[in-house]
Amino acid sequence: MIEPPTSPFLWSHFDDLAIAPFTLRRWLQDGRVRRVLRGVYVSALLPDSLELRARCAALVLPTYAVLCDRSAAWIWGIDVHDPDERFTIADLEVAVAPGQVRLRRTGINGVERDLAKTEITQVHGVRLTTPARTAVDLACLRGRRSALAALDAFMRHCGVSEQDLRQQLLRFRRRRGVTQARELVGLATPLSESPGESWTRSAIIEADLPVPEPQVEVFENGVLVARLDLAHRHCKVAVEFDGEEFHGEEQREHDERRRGWLREQGWHVIVVRKHCLKGAALEAWLEELATVVAERSTPRRRRYARSAVRWQKA
Structure with a gap:
């Protein structure tokens, strides 16, 4: 055979x-x-790895080209596709220096990009933009949710710091999308563990609601019982994203037991899935979040919390 x-x-x-x-x-x-x-x-x-991805890209790239944007992120092991784009095979995004002929062939999307030598590196024979340059490019080019997810992921998986990102932004003056990138750099965190968590946090930020804390640990008698994707500690409100690839039947049963325990301890838990990131489903859980945070906030914060409820009525 x-x-x-x-x-x-x-x-x-x-x-x-x-x-x-x-x-x-x-x-x-x-x-x-x-x-x-x-x-x-x-x-x-063959197991997926940075080397394997680079070897695959090398089969279809000329030596002078530089992988950029989502393709460079893919090599670095970062998934920056939107929720509806995940698990699809996108065209390679490839940059050439200004004045060079853009690559135009099936499966390749060529762009001109002014790249400094320090913004290009090589992985197993493939040239691509560095993690910091790739992260800032995506923060300018992608929608807010995917842009924040990219920044979170590069900080978590590649060790890119906020200082690295702000230093990179110095070269982006007047570039399209740089205003969004500057804003999102200050909101990014390496604590976000998945794109879904980043998308959910971004939706909360876009709704002008109080920003929850990521990866909140809950203990009982000194033992860690649960770690919440996003939470407001002061009023015991949690928001968790359930991704399809990580929440099969067995995991779902475990999550329900854990969330049942949390509710017994006085936590209000809101579960968000991919379909809840748009339309009526998005509005519903954001309104629930605004209402519960307002109701549970301390008197000192109540005026601010009520303003969050008014967001939905405006």
């Missing part, structure tokens, strides 16, 4: 490998091969 190659390969390699095209279709159907990029495939036995 013919086995998939042990390194990334292109559809065009099949003639050299003496493999019939229908064999690839069978491998994909059987789950023995997965498509990583448009036209680029790997054996399912």
